[in-house]
Amino acid sequence: MPPTHRVAFLGAGTVGAAAIRRLQNVPGLALSAALVRDLDVPRDLGTRPPRLTTDADAAIAGADVVVDVMGGVEVATELMARAAASGARLVSANKAALAERWDVWGPLVRAGRVGFEAAVMAGTPVVGPLAGALRGSSPIALHALLNGTCAYLIERLEAGTAFDVALAEAQRLGYAEADPALDVDGVDAAHKLTLLARMCALPELAWDEVRRDVRGVRGLGPALVADIAARGARVRLVASLWSDGARWRVAVRPVALPADHALVLARSGKNALLYRGDAVGEVVISGPGAGAEATASGVVADVLDAVAGRPGPVPPERSVPAPAEASAADDFEPIEVA
Numbered sequence: 001m002p003p004t005h006r007v008a009f010l011g012a013g014t015v016g017a018a019a020i021r022r023l024q025n026v027p028g029l030a031l032s033a034a035l036v037r038d039l040d041v042p043r044d045l046g047t048r049p050p051r052l053t054t055d056a057d058a059a060i061a062g063a064d065v066v067v068d069v070m071g072g073v074e075v076a077t078e079l080m081a082r083a084a085a086s087g088a089r090l091v092s093a094n095k096a097a098l099a100e101r102w103d104v105w106g107p108l109v110r111a112g113r114v115g116f117e118a119a120v121m122a123g124t125p126v127v128g129p130l131a132g133a134l135r136g137s138s139p140i141a142l143h144a145l146l147n148g149t150c151a152y153l154i155e156r157l158e159a160g161t162a163f164d165v166a167l168a169e170a171q172r173l174g175y176a177e178a179d180p181a182l183d184v185d186g187v188d189a190a191h192k193l194t195l196l197a198r199m200c201a202l203p204e205l206a207w208d209e210v211r212r213d214v215r216g217v218r219g220l221g222p223a224l225v226a227d228i229a230a231r232g233a234r235v236r237l238v239a240s241l242w243s244d245g246a247r248w249r250v251a252v253r254p255v256a257l258p259a260d261h262a263l264v265l266a267r268s269g270k271n272a273l274l275y276r277g278d279a280v281g282e283v284v285i286s287g288p289g290a291g292a293e294a295t296a297s298g299v300v301a302d303v304l305d306a307v308a309g310r311p312g313p314v315p316p317e318r319s320v321p322a323p324a325e326a327s328a329a330d331d332f333e334p335i336e337v338a
C-alpha cells in the first residue's frame with residue numbers, strides 16, 4: 001500500500017469546500033481535518049468530508065500538507081508557520097498573507113515548501129511559469145489585470161452606469177466583498193503583484209514598497225471612461241513591474257491602453273498577464289482569476305505536487321537587474337482621478 005498523506009485545511013468556505021470535493025477521492029490522500037469558525041454553517045463537502053473543527057491545533061496536528069484557504073493575514077500566517085515548524089508542506093491561496101508577511105513566508109517559499117499557484121489568477125498558471133519556463137529569459141516588464149471586480153466595474157462604466165450603481169450591482173452579484181475596499185482601492189491587485197514581482201525579479205520586495213504606489217478604480221466615472229474611449233483607448237486597472245531606466249518600479253493604477261493592446265483583448269471577465277522577457281519576447285497568459293472551482297484547481301495542483309514531493313516555486317536567488325533602457329511599450333498613460 002502506498003503511504004497515505006494527511007491533508008488538513010484551514011477553512012472550508014468557497015474555495016476550501018471546492019478543493020475538498022475535488023481531493024477526497026484521490027488515492028493515497030486522507031483529508032484529515034478542516035478548521036472553521038462555525039460548525040453549524042451548511043456546506044457541501046462531498047461524500048468523504050474531513051472532520052470539521054474549531055480547534056486550530058487539532059486541525060493541523062499530524063498533517064503532512066496544510067492548506068490555507070481561510071484568508072486574513074496574521075492568524076493564517078501564525079497557523080501556517082506552526083504547521084511548517086512541525087514539518088508539513090504548505091499550500092496557500094492567501095495572497096494577502098503571502099504579500100504582507102514575507103518575513104515569515106519568504107524563507108519557507110525559498111525552501112520550496114509552499115505552493116501558492118491559486119493565490120494569483122486562481123487556477124490560471126502564472127506563478128509556476130514565472131518560477132519555471134520563463135526563467136530562461138531576463139525580465140523586461142510584467143503587466144497584469146489581476147482583479148475581476150475592478151474589471152467588472154470598468155465594464156459597467158463603459159456601458160454608462162454610474163460608479164456607485166455599478167458597485168452595488170457587483171456586491172449584489174457576489175463579485176465584490178461587502179467591504180469592497182480591498183478590490184476597489186487596488187489592494188488585492190497589489191498583493192498579487194507583490195508575489196509576481198518577487199517570483200520574477202525582486203525576491204526581497206517589501207509589501208510597504210509596493211503599497212506606496214497603489215490606486216484603484218474609485219473615482220472613475222462613465223464620462224471619463226467615455227472620453228478615453230472616444231480617442232480609441234480603453235481603461236484598465238493594471239498592475240505593473242517595469243524598468244524606469246535601470247531601476248524597477250511597481251505600481252497598480254488605472255491606465256488608458258490602446259484598444260488593440262493584449263490586455264484589452266483579454267476576454268471579458270478574465271485576468272491576464274503580459275510578460276516581456278529579453279529572449280522569449282511577449283507572452284500573454286489569460287484565464288479565470290477567481291471563483292470556487294477555478295481557484296480550487298490551483299489548490300489541488302499544489303496539493304498533488306506537495307504529496308508527490310515536488311518542490312514549490314522558488315524566487316530567483318537574488319534580484320535581477322532592471323534593464324538600462326526603459327521600454328517605450330511600458331510608457332502607459334496613467335489616469336489621474338480627482
Ligand SMILES: NC(=O)c1ccc[n+]([C@@H]2O[C@H](COP(=O)([O-])OP(=O)(O)OC[C@H]3O[C@@H](n4cnc5c(N)ncnc54)[C@H](OP(=O)(O)O)[C@@H]3O)[C@@H](O)[C@H]2O)c1
Pocket residue numbers: 010011012013014015016035036037038039041054068069070071072075093094095096118119122289290291292295
Ligand atoms: N473566492 C475566490 O474566488 C478566491 C480566489 C483566489 C483566492 N482566494 C483566497 O482564498 C482564501 C479563501 O477564500 P474564500 O473565498 O474561500 O473565503 P470564505 O468563503 O470566506 O472561507 C473562509 C473559510 O475560512 C474559515 N475561517 C476564516 N477565518 C477563520 C478563523 N479565524 N478561524 C477558523 N476558521 C476561519 C471560515 O469558516 P466558516 O465557514 O465557519 O465561516 C471559512 O470556512 C482567501 O485567502 C482568498 O483571498 C479566493
